[in-house]
Amino acid sequence: MLTSGLVLGAAGGGFNGGDILFQLVIFLILLALLRKYAWGPLMGIMTQREEHVANEIKAAEARRAEASNYLEEQRELLKQSRTEAGQLIENAKKQGEMQREDIITVARAEADRLKESAKREIVQEKEKAVAALREQVSSLSVLIASKVIEKELSEADQEKLISEYIKEAGEER
Structure with a gap:
């Protein structure tokens, strides 16, 4: 029975402090090793x-803030470009209007100059025609007068006849 008591005592759940202490020491060593080799690198x-x-x-x-800034800069540049384009268009319209006015002014001045030149030319041609007509009238008058009268006229009489013929020629017009 003795042998059966030993077996019964070991299996019977008696308190064995050496095993617990041994298991506790092994557990603590295992914890220390886990902390050093597993827990430290894992936490790192x-x-x-x-x-x-x-x-x-x-x-x-x-990057989001930079993209936002870049977007804002692009919007500002686009707004400036639109403003500049509008100003360029407005300036081009004004310049076109000014050129149109200049062209009209130059054309009117040229037309007035041509008109005045034509008037002067007409007056000159009229004066030439009148002078030529006077010469012809005076020649014809002298010829007619000399044939009608068949005598020699004095210079004063000749001038008087020429003036009368010129007046008559002017009234017939």
Whole structure:
């Protein structure tokens, strides 16, 4: 029975402090090894990953802010371009209007100059025609007078006859 008591005592759940102490020491050693070789590097990797994600978020926010600034600059440049284009169009219209007015003024001045030139030419031609007519009238008058009278006229009589013929010729017009 003795042998059966030993077996019964071990299997009977008696308190064995050496096993518990041994298991506790092994557990603590295992914890120390896990902390040194597994927990530390794992936490380092997690910290690095956290920093990497934070840096990526900051970079993305910076790129978003930069894109927003760039978009605003582009909008401002577009607005300036539209304003400048409007000003260029307005200036071109004004310049075209001014050129039109200049062309009209020059054309009117040229027309007036041509008109005055034509008037002077007409007056000159009229004076030439009148002078030629006077010469012809005086020649014809002298010829007619000499044939009608068949005598020699004095210079004063001849002038008087010429003036009368000229007046008659002017009245017939």
